[in-house]
Amino acid sequence: MxxxxxxxxxxxxxxxxxxxxxxxxxxxxxxxxxxxxxxxxxxxxxxxxxxxxxxxxxxxxxxxxxxxxRIPLPRASVEDTGRPLPALDEPAPPAVPVLEHRVLKSLLGAWALAACSAEETAAVEDHLGECGSCADEALRLRGAVGLLQRPESLDLDPGLRTRVLDGCLDRRPPRIPIPVWAMPYDAETARLDALLQDFGDSEWHAPVRLRWFDADEPTSRRTTVAGVIAHLMSVDGLVALALGLDDPLGEARADEPTPSGRTEAYWRGSHFPPTRSVRTPWREQSHDLVRTVSFTGGTAGKLEVAYGDFALPLHDAMLDRAFECWVHAEDIAEAVDYPYDPPSPRHLNRMIDLAARMLPAVLAQRRQKGLTSPAHGRHLVSAGGPGRTLRLEIEGLGGGEWLIPLDSPAAVGSAEHEVAHVALDGVEFCQLAAGHVSPAEAAAGQVGDREAIRDVLYAAASMSRL
Structure with a gap:
């Protein structure tokens, strides 16, 4: 059972x-x-x-x-039976509507902005293959749309570093602070070093055109990205010498200690064209300069830095080096087709202020060479008195107003003796002082004595150099 x-x-x-x-x-x-x-x-x-x-x-x-x-056998596949496979249901292509020429032409703007429906897009693109005038118009509109979209930089906001440092320093002041007049140089060398860090050999040997004004005529010199860094390091060496640091030229010093002479001497005494190996000594030198002026507690700001045919106090020389570092960083970025932003507004304002303070002495030198209009003695008073004045108005980043005495470096700018007024964008004024913009194209607004305006604009351009 x-x-x-x-x-x-x-x-x-x-x-x-x-x-x-x-x-x-x-x-x-x-x-x-x-x-x-x-x-x-x-x-x-x-x-x-x-x-x-x-x-x-x-x-x-x-x-x-x-x-x-007792165990069932697997079922036979339909492919093994010889029977036809079922047909797949493919989606039908979108129907292309038949539209009149005037309607299709009115849709070109929306098509360029990618705002048409799928059917309208198909109709417009079919029409562009048949109508030459609409095809030309569509190409022009697409180009205009590209201009409306500003290219985005992959770089961080140039003011971000300053804001972060300010926030950190508010919480914990540095034991050895950087002098205020050395901060622009510290920021600009750091920004340029960040641009260089991912460069390959092809970028380091990319051609760069250095531009400046000589005898009121634009001139240029061709080099490479590595050659530009070598140039910056050579001229920064003037500040290093004033601080008692090592000269990057070593025994290959130029007979005449000018920026151009030192650069040519370095190029002759090193690999030509220079290679990417120049980045390390340049960055180490910039660190040494910032560290040294910080350890002095800012008291070294009145030391003189000799540029050959003129000299600047150390605090102005550091601003000059920050300005040139930014200008040549833009040259490098342009050579490798990479966006590069201006300095932070407060640093740019210091650079503009340096150029504005140098203008009276440059005007006096040009007057001695017969390159400007003669001084008007009736406007001159005793040393330190007022004289003919030009109002320099800088708009945008780093903006402000400066009263530029025209007849003597010892004179004082006075609104009562203003004979001319020039308005310029801040970045454009710096491009003028760097020799990248001609004086005839620089001024956005001009009022008053045309000779005085011309003298100041050409004096600003003549401050540029290799």
Whole structure:
């Protein structure tokens, strides 16, 4: 009974054979009962264990080699049947509407701004292949759209470093602070070094055109990115010498200690053109300059730095070096087609102030050479008195107003003796002082004595040098 009961429980659970075709398939040989259970007839003639009346295993028994398997076979794939595969439902292409020429022409502006629907875009682009006038107009509009989108710089905001440092210094003042007049140099050398850090060999040897004004005529000199860094390091060496630091030229010093002479001497005494190896000594020198003036507590600001034919106090020389570092960083960025922003407004204001303070002395030198209009003696008074004055108004970044005495460096600018007024953008004025903009194109607004205005603009351009 136990064997029969076990088989019946198994059979009741699984039911008929998975491959059966009806009740008959569940009957064993010799089974005459109607229960459909193998080896179990109504008279109890079947033996226990599920055997048939003849003593053999019933069909469907796992031990039966002839009966169908209890585990179903895998289903046949449709690829194996030879039947055709079902067709895929492909989306129909968008219908191209038929529009009149005037409608298509009115859609060109929206098409250039990518504001058309898919159907309108398809209609316009089909039309552009057939209509030459609309194709030209579409090309012009696409170019205009490109100008509307200002290219985004991957560089950080140039004022971000200053703001972060100010926030840190407010919380914890430095033990050895950097003098205020050295901060622009520290910031501009750091920005230029950040621009250089990912340059490969091709960028270091990219051609750069250095531009300046000489004898009121634009001139230029071609070098490479590495050559520009070598030039900056050579001229920074003048400040290093004033502070008692090592001269980067070593024994290859120029006979005349001018910026151009030192640069030519360095180029002759080193690899020409210089290679990327110049970056490390330039950056180390800039760190040494900032560190040294910081350790002096700012008292070294009145030391003189000789430029050959003129000299500047150290605090002005550091501003001059910051200005040139920014100008040549823009030259480098232009050579490698990379955007570069102006200095922070307060640093730019200091650079503009230096140029404005230098203008009276430059005007006097140009007057001695006969390059400016003669001084008007009736406007001159004793040393330190007022004289003819030009009002220099700087707009935008680093803006402000400066009264420039025209007749003598010892004179004092006075609004009562103002004979001319010039308005310039801050960055444009710096480009003029760097020799990158001609005096004829620099002034945004001019009022008053035309000769005085011309003298000041050309004097600003003449401050540029290699």
């Amino acid at each position: 136990s064997g029969t009961g076990g088989f019946e429980a198994y059979d009741d659970q699984d039911g008929p054979d998975d491959h059966g075709t009806g009740p008959e398939s569940a009957k064993g040989p010799g089974d005459t009962g109607s229960t459909g259970r193998p080896g179990h007839d109504e008279g109890g003639g079947g033996t226990s264990g599920g055997k048939g009346g003849d003593g053999t295993n019933g069909p469907g028994d796992p031990g039966d080699p002839v009966g169908p398997p």
